[in-house]
Amino acid sequence: GGLYADPTIGHKMTARQRWTPTPVQLQILERIFDQGTGTPSKQKIKDITEELSQHGQISDQNVYNWFQNRRARSKRKQHGGGGGSSNNNNNGESEVETETETLNGKRKLPESLRVLPDGNNAIGTTTTATSPRPEDLCFQSPEMSSDLHLLGVLSNPRDEHLVGKMGLSESYNLYDHVEDYGMSG
């Protein structure tokens, strides 16, 4: 976990603000990302940084990190993985898009693209009074017992990482299981 641990910012800045790519920088970065499949070379990073610095403060490290994160996260569908679906709030309908990259909002967009729930009650504000889902009524019901089998397996999650690292780093497929979102294996 990252602490900045940098005393140089203590005397003036009240808070460390992490770099945030400007729209222009983002556009350029995305463009470059599309071209190559991997992280650019060091020289390339420098070129990119120099170019991006025209549009805002930036450093090589920022660029490098961006590409690393971008690559690491491009494997999981950022739209699907993040959202899941609404369950209790919705009527029960759920949409499942199969898009991968052409989706407008693969990245965090401001409220610009989002549909407005206002004016169209999707929450059921007017009818919420009497539409409890079964789970609500039995949140402590014996149902829970069916979950216990998981707890047993999960009792020692820490031991697994030791076993998991034994000799399968090479055979471990890195890019086929692109459904991951970055967990410990």
Place this chain on the structure above:
Amino acid sequence: GGLYADPTIGHKMTARQRWTPTPVQLQILERIFDQGTGTPSKQKIKDITEELSQHGQISDQNVYNWFQNRRARSKRKQHGGGGGSSNNNNNGESEVETETETLNGKRKLPESLRVLPDGNNAIGTTTTATSPRPEDLCFQSPEMSSDLHLLGVLSNPRDEHLVGKMGLSESYNLYDHVEDYGMSG
């Protein structure tokens, strides 16, 4: 931040908001969280997700996020209001924004300012309230052409999604802590 814009549902307006764990799901999650102090492995996440899906729609990402947040906030709670420790720093979360970056208007825009992705972006129209810097408004100006030499060729129409991020601030203070990040080049 939320990103759930789905062009495929347009007329239905049943966009997924964000996942909200049902009481049962929450019960299970907290139970598991108690068992292991760390984030479960990929496989465990899948198991958990499968189990939780019996009580409502859910995805691996939801579970993963939940554990991440749980862990992060568990630590934060102890500092903020838990053990009477001397380290009673600010909430951290709510808002500690000091002065510079956030005031530029990068933050959430009033709902009245929302721009639509359709055809004409309203960058010029929305500037009235937030008044971003002129540089930001030139995101499509000839300036950009200077980037092309790095990229070689442009051919992606996907760039349009970036319009949504226009109008951000761009001057930040960066700590000069820059290590060698070990690139291939």
Place this chain on the structure above:
DNA sequence: TATGTATGAATGAATG
């Protein structure tokens, strides 16, 4: 309806 709080989700950065 307006405001405050809790928390799901996104992401830059750090660690291994």
Place this chain on the structure above:
DNA sequence: CATTCATTCATACATA
């Protein structure tokens, strides 16, 4: 390159 952490943003929900 993979995983984890810390911070921040946005929103569901409670409250007034």
